[in-house]
Amino acid sequence: MKYDFSSVEKKWQKIWDEQKTFRAEDDHTKPKFYGLVEFPYPSGHGMHVGHIKAYSGLEVICRKRRMQGYNVLFPIGFDAYGLPTENSAIKFGVHPRQITDENIVKFTNQLKSVGFSFDWSRVVDTTDEDYYKWTQWIFLKMFENGLVFRDKTMVNYCPSCKVVLSNEDSQGGKCDICHSDIIQKTKEVWYLRITEYADKLLQGLKEVDYLPNIKLQQENWIGKSTGAFVDFRIKEYDESLKIYTTRPDTLYGVTFMVIAPEHPIIQNHRDGISNIDALDEYKSECAKKSEFERTQLVKDKTGVKIEGLTAINPVTGKEIPIYISDYVMMGYGTGAIMAVPAHDTRDYEFAKKFGIDIIEVIKGGDISKEAYTGDGEMINSGELNGITNKKDAIAKMLNILERLGCGEKGVQYKMKDWAFNRQRYWGEPIPIIHCPNCGMVAVPYDQLPLKLPEVKDFKPGTDGESPLAKIDDFVNCKCPKCGGNAKRETDTMPQWAGSSWYFLRYCDPHNNSEFASKEALEYWMPVDWYNGGMEHVTRHMIYSRFWHKFLYDLGLVPTAEPYAKRTAQGLILGSDGEKMSKSRGNVVDPNDVVLEYGADVLRLYVLFMGDYEKAAPWQEQSIKGCKKFLDRVWALQDMVVDGNEYSDDLKSSIHKTIKKVSNDIENLKFNTAIAALMTLINEIYAKKSITKGELKTFITLLNPFAPHMTEEINELMGYDVPLSSTEWVSYDEAMCVDDTIEIVAQINGKVKCKAVISKDAPNDEVISLVKSDEKIIEATQGKSIVKEIYVPGKLVNLVVK
């Protein structure tokens, strides 16, 4: 009987849909498991095989958890605000709402066609009024609590199109649309004070189970550094220039200072600077580069010396020049640095180019050739001379600075506050009103959601305004405080907003009075296991942890951390080994695979193709192996003999397979779990028969991977209870241990022969057995055995001379 995957898969998908098989239960007394995958952005291209791989991992784990008796919440939704939708709306003149709805339908059908066991009653759509009402609500709570502020920033601006552009749309300093030169323009924008949570975000990592490299990336992103703030007196004025350094120990080696071109001290003393024109020109040249580009142009340091401002090194009392250069950023530290050319590569390059003194203060390198950044004995450093330990040197210097009253210990974070706005239509409107009398006023909570108004033209407004700015009905309003005429904020929130709390909404998605009820949150939170892409472990995860921690501080969520565990899957590359992309033309559409091979084969293949956590290229040929395997599983039905027991010659293998599959699934080692099932089926084929009980175990183990076929076999075997409600199989540890073991005999580490021994044979017996082997005798002839090593159950190694 040939397997008709198409009709069988449709049959079971219909049953799951109609019987709501995978709904999370509201019974809060059962043990729960909350498995979360990153919800997709419903793009017009439809799903990507990468989505299938990303979801298949936790899919297998969630199906297994249900079989283990857990009440499982495995939700899905759509992160639907974003530029691509808006751009196609502009291009085709269709409302983004319509495009989004169409795409969501498309994605839903595709996800269902793969048979994912999502709880479809809890779908969340970030662009839904009932959802973004609460996104705005949380934003207002942050506003109330002083975490929202306005400040200036530099944005990529196209003077020809008169719009603000993203970094992506302004690569190479050219506008993506009209190809004219981008300039950096100052604009006042919204910020969320995420830096206030920097330390909490860092500390919180101690209590969660994330992969070590994920933790490391988050730590590096937060980037806590301890150092010192030091004040350098300006000779010409009664003021000082504050810098931040992580290496206060090198203060004696400071021979110049560098400040960011935008540093306010220049504006404050324009009259006293003789070469102000040159500085202005340099500054405007820098304005053409984005911050990222500034980081790229490391090859050649540029800068201009400020004529008219001289700093004084607080410890040596020497006068030192001040330069402006774009390798110093206004956005980190104080926008000014003390330069120690002998011990900092960037400062070294700069000093070489401008002919500035280089003073060695740490022994160990050759500063005539390059900067020495290692440790060593302090020299040329007054009181610090002779200290060899960096920590001690820093401590001593901090003492000196304190005594001189010109410096103190300081902590800096790389992390910047979160620029929380976009000048675009398709996003959550920021619920703030600008009143000429009262300033910034929150939209009252009872007026939420502040709905996105209907517009005809979604194009960005000119002069960097949002399209909403063109709608008078929306903009003009009354101030909720004083009742006077006021104007609404017209910026919308960035795409990251909606995804910063979606996991909370899943707990109670239809609640109209709260973002989620306390009971639901207390039962379901935290997320037990979150899996997603490596590209989201910094931004999305840090942003959402920040929102969650904020809500925790308000007592609105029960746990300090949202995600108890986080893993990440590797990319699926194209068959050419390159990243899949439209432009390379190597994209695989999961639909095609479902149509040609079936959903079970697709699911199996994405998990079998390689280590789940590593990137692997798509190989059309290899899919056939998975197809063949499932065909062999189907054909097992022709070999069934009666009996619910495991037969003697398969017993041990079955127990071992149960153990391996069970453990491998927990460790995301799906490829080896599947390989173990393949090995077992090879054994069954060699034997040409399988008992009913053995087959039942086999399809139970395979069910999370290939649910359609296994449910069908289960039904054909006459079982009333579907596998989805069947208990996961257990194994007997004693059955996994063999009575006899094969050990290896080595001479000087090279394998010479093998021997089969009983599992509890004493050491002496094993060694003498090995020594009596012909090959060993031959190899040891005329030589003396210097050492005998026996690793129980593994090998014997004889060292001979």
Added chain:
RNA sequence: GCGGAUAUGGCGGAAUUGGCAGACGCGCUAGAUUUAGGUUCUAGUGUUAAUUCGUGCAGGUUCAAGUCCUGUUAUCCGCACCA
């Protein structure tokens, strides 16, 4: 430049974490079945004349290294020159 990773047969990848390198799958070879092709089944398949050599490259530690250490090269991903 900084940060994170990766490198094993013709290919995708295994290797219980220092103990038989190449599980499992693809591909390939031969045989069986089939009118033929496909499918399916069976056997073989790193390399070598070898008891040889073999996990990007060069060293080192060890009785024993894909695995640990030092250096190095290449590729991929992320980035905010992080002082």
